[in-house]
Amino acid sequence: MGQIVTRMISLVLLGCVLVGCKVGGSATDNLTPGSIDAALIGLADASVEVGSTLMSRVDATKPVAAQPTTPPECGTGASPASEAVYGSEWTQFRLTTFQESSSTWDHSLTQAVGRYAGPEQARGAFLRLSDALVACGDRETVVIGAGGVTDSKWRNHGDVTSGEVLRWNAEQLDATTWRCFREVRLKQATLVQVALCQSGNGQPAAAAIADKLSSRL
Template sequence: MVASPRQPALQPVPSPSGRGVARLLRHWQLLAAAVVPCLILAGIGWWFWPQQPTSGPPHIAAGTVQADLLGPDSVSRVAGTTVVAGAQSNRPHDPLTVSPSACAVAAGPTTQSVYGQVWTAFVSATYKDAGATGAYTVNQVIGVFPDNAKADAAFATLTKGLNACSSSTRTDQDGRTSKWMYKAQPSTQVAVAWTAAQDGNANWACSHQARVNGTSLVQVTVCQAGDGQPAAAKLADKLTRKVSR
């Protein structure tokens, strides 16, 4: 009978001494002290990290001037052609460089020459033809003032400036000049219409409509070959009804 090999006896694992336990605890305390602040900072960084733009349409808060704008579909139905949203601005541009200087309003009716600096809310939005050919553009402007009197004063500045100018030469930022002719229709206390035609560009013009409604001064411009006044008037009426301030 063959005897089974003798198994080695298991040696007992020595228990750590009090000094070893202290060193172990100290090691974990140092590790925690280093890691926990990093985790906290990472969490704070994630919380305040700027949100990346999404591919969806921007949120438009109800009650703002942006919410009062006519949408591209609504404009397309009136215009009889498909337009898409383009650039927007939340403040009027600086006055244009124009000669004679008295034509600053006629040349830049949606700039600071009319809206000044006392407005409380402002938006200017341009829609272009879907083919991006520049053959058809629509601009909407809403300027809200602190009270009716200031809105009326801005409208008076607009009508006075239109009556003071029949033609002007504009200079753009690149130093190029263009000559424009203006023809205003008789204004009422709340509305005015006029046309700006560029010299040398046959049958192409910008048809303007402006309305004052309470504390708001709205404008619509339709630029196209031919008469854009009927479309501009319809769009201005629709825009004015939407403006509730």
């Protein structure tokens, strides 16, 4: 099962804390064709993709500040769905995290989508993230919590970097076999992110969800 430290960091690193987030709800509430809400993968479909029944949900409608890290230049890559990446120019933003339950889980799936007035702003956000990943490389990253206490320790392992796709996994060094498999897609004026945190290889499922989500936008 996901450990307590994993529970906290899986939410914060992906740009959602409990303050300012909605708990519960449905990915199909009040759908408008072509909207971000209509594009997001729902609980049932996500459960099929990850191979487990996901029942807990937390939502956010704006990115939060990135958590501080050591070294500081790794902060943006450690909080890829935060203000450090999406900035303040977005016109719409949605983030949703699914897990088996709110207290213990084996999978934590987050989808984040930011829509901008034009493709230039979306590409700017994409480049902020890709540049940050290069700057940090594979150095050990310590995420700092309240009071300067260490929340967790991570190391990035890069895979794909192109003009429209980023793929890497973040290994949690203080939680045995736990990794967050991250997928980023730049599609016109939107920046899409998917992260699937689990033990074992979650990359194929994360990529499939990211491709499905971006295809609906």
